[in-house]
Amino acid sequence: MARRVLIKGNEAIAMGAIEAGCRFYFGYPITPQNEIPEYMSMAMPKLGGTFLQAESEVASINMLLGAAATGARVMTSSSSPGISLKQEGISYLAGSQIPGVIVNMSRSGPGLGGIHPSQGDYFQSTRGGGHGDYRTLVLAPSTAQENYDLTMLAFDLAEKYRNPVMILGDALIGQIKEPVELKSYRKKPQDKPWALTGAKGRHGQILKSLFLADGELTDHNWMLAKKYKSMEKEVRFETYRAEDAQLMLVAFGSVGRILKTSVDILREKGKAVGLLRPITVYPFPKQAVRQAAEEAKALMVMELNTGQMVEDVKLAAECACPVDFYGRPPGSIPTPDELAKEAMKVWRKRGLK
């Protein structure tokens, strides 16, 4: 039977990674994700793995690139300003088609910002983040349990698509402590013929993102584009009390979990309000949003920023119904009651009954 433990969201990430066979971790400290390197520094030596505190975020992402090129399961983690520093390496991973898991327990920005929870990195995460025409798969957990489960999934997806996978949490998701069921990882390791394992008995091969021959880069980019399109089947989302909802709330991560209580509050008042929570924010659950836009009278997006995912929701809804927005910049976390009140404003504005 799976063991149930009370652990921090950050610890759940580290434990999920180790359970999935991650044996290399490279990082550089930053609040609010320090429990990840702390845990890795204790666990990795006992497992014969490698924990390395690099001299910088730039060094740690390039160490990830090097280790992952050999076919190993590798992870790095940081928080917003540190993730910005890693973007060059993430772009190289995408260009070279090297899998790796990058955790962003995001804090508030721009700049050095602060250590409050924020969802201000949504654009950066879902639009690639570094230079060039690429995408990363982005998973957005909302509980410590999902941190554990989705970290295991992140390694599978990274290898399946030979692509960097990002876990986008925030300070709340990293610092919360709650019960987690430690399920066993059961997937069999995949063949990795692309990995750089020494060329004994075979031709040499190279992993690179530089393509200078005529037409070579065009083909490379089209191939990558097809790959990103094929990732769409990995879409994951959760609906909560969505049946017959007239007003469908859309939120991810920390706001997604807080809104479940708001939905309960509103349902108790007899208001048909539901929740659609994207778990993958890239690929974005376009069809689910489109369907909600057709079935509900209005959509309302709530985020810990001044309006980012709302753009994806509007694109997906294709004007099938109005899309309203409530955003909260960093500083305080909205309560379920406050968000229920904001939803009621839209309820009245849209004349719902």
Next chain:
Amino acid sequence: MYFDTIIAGFGGQGVLLMGNVLAYAAMHAGKQVTYMPVYGVEMRGGTANCTVVISDRPVGSPIIHEPVSAVVMNRPSAEKFGPMVKKKGQVFVNASLIKEGQFTTRAKTVCWVPTMELASDIGNRRLANMVMLGAVVQGGGMLTIQQVADALSGALDPRYHKMIPANVGALKAGARFISEQKAAKKG
């Protein structure tokens, strides 16, 4: 069943441990629970706090602006969190360090617990936090003292397991104090 509390005091008073033990006991009792600490630049002698939410239903927000209860171990915490507690709520005050009139609250129930004196009575002033936790569990009614006592072995590092009997004694001393106060009021 729903209960939430903000536990606050000086760093070193054991406020985060109180929250951890309470959350751990709630998990073992089959409840839904979240524990949220402050995670900034806290240090010994500074202030620290954590929020624990216990419920039969999944917990949406682990951060509470208007708590059902607050546990204040020092005066700055009483001043900060006392006024936030709901009208129908409870404030558990460390009467060893905080005097009447030093903070405001709307809360109907204010429990003054002489934590250090009660801890001294059982032989160790450093158990003041566990005395307070016993009072909170007895007064809040979200779990039984036995459930919290049973959780100590899982919640505490094995290095401190030899201290478990003393901690259980402290929990019971705090609970007894609340029961006696209630009985005295009725009588």
